[in-house]
Amino acid sequence: MSYRHILFSSGAVLACALATAAAAQTAGQAxxxxxxxxxxxxxxxxxxxxxxxxxxxxxTSVTAAQVQNTGIVSxxxxxxxxxxxxxxxxxxxxxxxxxTAGLNFLDLRGLGTTxxxxxxxxxxxxSSSEGSNEVDTNTIPTDxxxxxxxxxxxxxxxxxxxxxxxxxxxxxxxNFDGLQLRAQDGxxxxxxxxxxxxSGTAGKNFADDRGNVALSVEYAKQEDIYYSDRRQTRQxxxxxxxxxxxxxxxxxxxxxxxxxxxSDIHSMLISEGGTFQPSCSGGNPLTCRPDGRARLFRFQxxxxxxxxxxxxxxxxxxxxxxxxxxxxxxxxxxLQPQTQRLAVNLIGHFDVNRAFRPYVEAKYVRNKVFQQxxxxxxxxxxxxxxxxxxxxxPFLSAESRAFIAARxxxxxxxxxxxxxxxxLGVREESIRRETYRAVLGVEGDLGDAWxxxxxxxxxxxxxxxxxxxxxxxxxxxxxxDAVRSxxxxxxxxxxxxxxxxxxxxxxLASYVAGDVAACVPLNPFGEGAPSDAAKAxxxxxxxxxxxxxxxxxxxxxxxxxxxxFSLPAGPIGLAAGAEYRRETAHEQYDxxxxxxxxxxxxxxxxxxxxxxxxxxxxxxxxxxxxxxPWAKELSVNGAVRGADYSGATGxxxxxxxxxxxxxxxxxRFRANYSKSVRAPLLSELxxxxxxxxxxVSDPCxxxxxxxxxxxxxxxCAAAGIPVGFINEKARAST
Numbered sequence: 001m002s003y004r005h006i007l008f009s010s011g012a013v014l015a016c017a018l019a020t021a022a023a024a025q026t027a028g029q030a031x032x033x034x035x036x037x038x039x040x041x042x043x044x045x046x047x048x049x050x051x052x053x054x055x056x057x058x059x060t061s062v063t064a065a066q067v068q069n070t071g072i073v074s075x076x077x078x079x080x081x082x083x084x085x086x087x088x089x090x091x092x093x094x095x096x097x098x099x100t101a102g103l104n105f106l107d108l109r110g111l112g113t114t115x116x117x118x119x120x121x122x123x124x125x126x127s128s129s130e131g132s133n134e135v136d137t138n139t140i141p142t143d144x145x146x147x148x149x150x151x152x153x154x155x156x157x158x159x160x161x162x163x164x165x166x167x168x169x170x171x172x173x174x175n176f177d178g179l180q181l182r183a184q185d186g187x188x189x190x191x192x193x194x195x196x197x198x199s200g201t202a203g204k205n206f207a208d209d210r211g212n213v214a215l216s217v218e219y220a221k222q223e224d225i226y227y228s229d230r231r232q233t234r235q236x237x238x239x240x241x242x243x244x245x246x247x248x249x250x251x252x253x254x255x256x257x258x259x260x261x262x263s264d265i266h267s268m269l270i271s272e273g274g275t276f277q278p279s280c281s282g283g284n285p286l287t288c289r290p291d292g293r294a295r296l297f298r299f300q301x302x303x304x305x306x307x308x309x310x311x312x313x314x315x316x317x318x319x320x321x322x323x324x325x326x327x328x329x330x331x332x333x334x335l336q337p338q339t340q341r342l343a344v345n346l347i348g349h350f351d352v353n354r355a356f357r358p359y360v361e362a363k364y365v366r367n368k369v370f371q372q373x374x375x376x377x378x379x380x381x382x383x384x385x386x387x388x389x390x391x392x393x394p395f396l397s398a399e400s401r402a403f404i405a406a407r408x409x410x411x412x413x414x415x416x417x418x419x420x421x422x423x424l425g426v427r428e429e430s431i432r433r434e435t436y437r438a439v440l441g442v443e444g445d446l447g448d449a450w451x452x453x454x455x456x457x458x459x460x461x462x463x464x465x466x467x468x469x470x471x472x473x474x475x476x477x478x479x480x481d482a483v484r485s486x487x488x489x490x491x492x493x494x495x496x497x498x499x500x501x502x503x504x505x506x507x508l509a510s511y512v513a514g515d516v517a518a519c520v521p522l523n524p525f526g527e528g529a530p531s532d533a534a535k536a537x538x539x540x541x542x543x544x545x546x547x548x549x550x551x552x553x554x555x556x557x558x559x560x561x562x563x564x565f566s567l568p569a570g571p572i573g574l575a576a577g578a579e580y581r582r583e584t585a586h587e588q589y590d591x592x593x594x595x596x597x598x599x600x601x602x603x604x605x606x607x608x609x610x611x612x613x614x615x616x617x618x619x620x621x622x623x624x625x626x627x628x629p630w631a632k633e634l635s636v637n638g639a640v641r642g643a644d645y646s647g648a649t650g651x652x653x654x655x656x657x658x659x660x661x662x663x664x665x666x667x668r669f670r671a672n673y674s675k676s677v678r679a680p681l682l683s684e685l686x687x688x689x690x691x692x693x694x695x696v697s698d699p700c701x702x703x704x705x706x707x708x709x710x711x712x713x714x715x716c717a718a719a720g721i722p723v724g725f726i727n728e729k730a731r732a733s734t
Contacts, residue, residue, distance in 0.1 A: 044149035076104030076137035102369030108165035126459025131683030154676030176203030425469035450559030492519035569623035608686030
């Protein structure tokens, strides 16, 4: 997949001091070099070294001091404040998907986290998501950061695939000399979300400052924050489609759906104690309210039935209400998960001579995350669905049984119960992620104008995730189907009638051996009714293990033509190199989850073949004019990168070209055109089909027909759709 970018920018040039001195220096350390003798450096966005810290594309740099002064323990949360980065994954919103709690991925320009390339000292970093390229910024050593460079725009020609949105390069300190101890503690203005950080960094220059080694150890912990902890989030707010009801309108409606914001949304159809919703037909007053909407009945903690408090009932346009006694879905769940991070990082180098300077980087990072999400639930994905309960269930009182039977079709022996199972236990995830990474390399000068850099990198990511209070669907079906035994005890029907058939019994028989004999009947009528033994029977702890590896060999050379020739404006800058990369991935849930036997999604094994890529790249910068009236600088640049991927991707080509024009020192114009390439990820090529939820909208539904033009209404009428049509099945799927 390729993308083309055209970038024009202009503005005043701001002086940017990129501090390289350590935070604490020993008394005998040599003073910093004068700016006039600063060696050429590499600026993110180009591999050509320049003395003036200028790039052909805009670069935003965040310094180490700016990172530390925020008091935030997550580097990713700090970067998410930049206008160029969308807060797609942060400490407060990483709990939206299975297994992502605690991850902090960067998303440049909102193009997607897989289109942002994260580098460490200009080199790739192993992913924190199996089969992907996304790097968790929580694995970056905070106290060793010298600066963070953010480059937006396509950079595939410079750094390879994935740099569609741009590049974020974490540059580490090179010559830390001394000892630094740092600790911080913080708490929110609401008295929660305590976050603290402690670190120790020690470094030493040796051999007349030709060598340096530094070790940094960090530990950070951030406490969880729950919806119930905050007044604003104890209630659920959002936009709801309603039908206005002006005085004198026909049928109590003007036929035009309206969208209003409601600050106290409750679910109409589910509750923590269980909701019985009979079918409203023929205007039966036992099942229908005077306004034609179905009556709802809630089970109280003592097992009795009581008609619902409807609040402001938005049915049929929305299965919700303002107020009332339906579930708020806010008595559980986190605004922010609990995270703990331990990071150990070692960096070092030794300058044998100008031509041979070996270096090393090594790290171990362990992240532990605790997340709380929703409990299991049984809600109407279709009209009148939910748990199917037999009328002869012995937990049902005679009074409630007669009440329900009077509201069912003649001859019915079962009814549906919609329930938010908070009393069965809130689902929780405990995730441990470990990252190992080592870099061995050598760099050096080839004369006064050329430099080389050769390195080998190996990274490995491991994950173990435990999903607690994960409901086993077969056991739940057994436990709900309760009867009285010949001795008068309440037992599971299947224990006295082995021929009984309940959902999942056939498809999952091989995974539930022994479940019949161990079955404990469950009382679903009223919040708090299930026994501890029943909860222990229906719930399990599921496990997932994952692994990702990355091996990279890279080499590059850069310099200029000054040994041979120079243009009037200066020598031509050149860079070239090659890279080989190989990655593997694996993720596997336990047998029961893979078979779809739990409330968790059915998640198959992810075990793709390894992929590898061979790449070669080149870059050029040509100075055209310099230090002339109305032409302080005029230069052109270009880059090209060819890659050969194993498998179906094959060969791809990325390139860019740009121009820089500075009429005077304080004004600079830049234009850049690039074609960027993102090769498919392993997860995109080899993920097996998995369970998901459909979302279908009927354009002829009364809630949607007004969103179109008159043509939509005419087409629906021509298709025979009556005015005021409501598609219950489509609504239930959203």
